[in-house]
Amino acid sequence: MSTLRKLQLGTDGPVVSAQGFGAMGISVAYGDTDLTEARATLEHAFELGVTLFDTADAYGFGDNERFLAPFFAAHRDELVIATKFGLRRLEDGTLDIRNDPDYVRTSADASLQRLGVDEIDLYYMHRRDPEVPLEDMVGAMAELVAAGKVKHLGLSEVTGDELAAAHAIHPIAAVQSEWSLFSRDIENQVVPTAARLGIAMVPYSPLGRGLLTGVNQVDPNAANDVRNTMARFQGANGEANQALLEPLRKIAAVRNTTVAQVALAWVHQRTAVWQTSVVPIPGTRSRTRVEENLKALDLTLDDSELAVLEPIAAEVTGARWHDPSFISSGRE
Ligand SMILES: NC(=O)c1ccc[n+]([C@@H]2O[C@H](COP(=O)([O-])OP(=O)(O)OC[C@H]3O[C@@H](n4cnc5c(N)ncnc54)[C@H](OP(=O)(O)O)[C@@H]3O)[C@@H](O)[C@H]2O)c1
Incomplete structure (x- = not known):
């Protein structure tokens, strides 16, 4: 296994490779998957030094967690496993958000079983239901920590205020939200709050779901x-x-790199800008692409390059999510 640069998630969270791996696309969202290549890609990411692997109970109705289980079993002590609860697809195809304590408890047990582990290293709330008091939801998550079922807590797509309130109830190690050269709305409130509280940012869709690679794949x-x-x-x-x-x-x-590497390097450099750990989790089902994406850790954009990239987000057309209440900026 190679060594990559490492960062800590939160003040007492796990130390992980500065680039993680998003597994969602293996089971859902981006068209057909060659599962043999996907399995090889996971192993290759691990060989190259990736230690943070991201999944959720929602990805393929539990299929993603089940697919990852043998890989996790093979490398359990060297990996940080992150999964999520709180967002699920209903029979009619619509998305439902659940934050109530009973749901938190039963979801964690179901994920532990599918993943084949005794403990989840990082357990995120996937989406916020403002109808459930934050104390109840974070309280239930904290009980999972006390029971030894979860090591560290995370939140996804919370507002800055929700983050600060949750962190006062139980330490939050990481916030996962969409963050890329095309999606910078979280820099208004979420990122400054995380930076102030020493909470790590884990940008999802750092390649804009493939847009920021320049490779047409849809x-x-x-x-x-x-x-x-x-x-x-x-x-x-x-x-x-x-x-x-x-x-x-x-x-x-000019730099003899790829568009994807430039996009990821920009995300990696947010660690220095905000003085808090920023660990993107690009997703791919290809060994060559995981290798390409990790090389972004060797690229540092200079001030003039960063200045050229600065105005791009403001010019992007089309919302990043169809329902604004599902994402932090819709509730700020
Ligand atoms: N918390 C949340 O609500 C939430 C939401 C979305 C995602 N996530 C997490 O974040 C992870 C990453 O986000 P994402 O998968 O949505 O988006 P992404 O990482 O921005 O982009 C993934 C897409 O880019 C392609 N790709 C990756 N590397 C490439 C490269 N070097 N060149 C060309 N194409 C490349 C992938 O195709 P191939 O797979 O075919 O290579 C896939 O279609 C997910 O896997 C998931 O774990 C979380």
């Missing part, structure tokens, strides 16, 4: 590719957003 006829329903990928929006990659292409050409 089959417009694929019903199992969620990007066919996302505003950023549609028609004129999609074309306008592709055009925003021009500065990344230029930097990539």
Whole structure:
């Protein structure tokens, strides 16, 4: 196993590779998956030094956790396993958010069973239901820590205020939210709050769900590719957003890197900007791409390159989520 740069999640959380691995796409969201290559990709990520692996009970109705179980069993002591509760797809295809304490408890037990482990290293609330008092939900999560079922707590897509209130109830090691050159709304409240409290940021979709790679990978006829329903990928929006990659292409050409590496390097450099750990979790089902993405850790963009990239987010067209109440900026 190689060694990558490491960062700590929160003041007493786990120390992990500065780039993690997002496993969602293996089971859901981005079209068909070659499971043999996906399994090899997990192993390759581990060989290259990745220690933080991200899943959720919602990814494929538990399929993603079940798929990861043998990989986790093979490397249990060397990995940090992160999973989530609180967001699920109902029979009719709609998404439902649950934060009530009973649901927290039963979801954790079900994830432990599917993952085949005694303890979840990092357990996130996936989405916030403001109808359930924060004390009740975080209280139930804290009971899981006391019971030895969970080591550290995380929250996904919370507002700055929700984060500060939750952290006062029980230490929060990490916040997971969408953060990339195309999605910077969390810099208004969430990131400053996390930085002030010493909480790590774990950016999801750091490659903009593939947009920030410059590689067109969406089959417009694929019903199992969620990007066919996302505003950023549609028609004129999609074309306008592709055009925003021009500065990344230029930097990539000069630096002899790829567009994806430039996009990820920008995210990695948020650690220095905000003085708190920033550990993106790009997702891929390909060994060559995981290798490519990890090389972003060797790329440091200079001030003039960063200045060129600065205006891009403001020019992106199309919301990052169809229902604003599902994401932090919709509740701020
Ligand atoms: N908390 C939440 O609500 C939430 C929401 C979304 C995601 N997440 C987590 O965050 C992780 C990452 O986010 P994401 O998967 O949505 O988006 P992402 O990492 O921004 O992008 C993934 C997409 O980019 C492609 N890709 C990856 N590396 C590439 C490269 N070097 N060149 C070209 N294409 C490349 C992947 O295709 P291939 O797989 O075919 O390589 C996939 O289609 C997920 O796996 C999940 O664990 C959390």
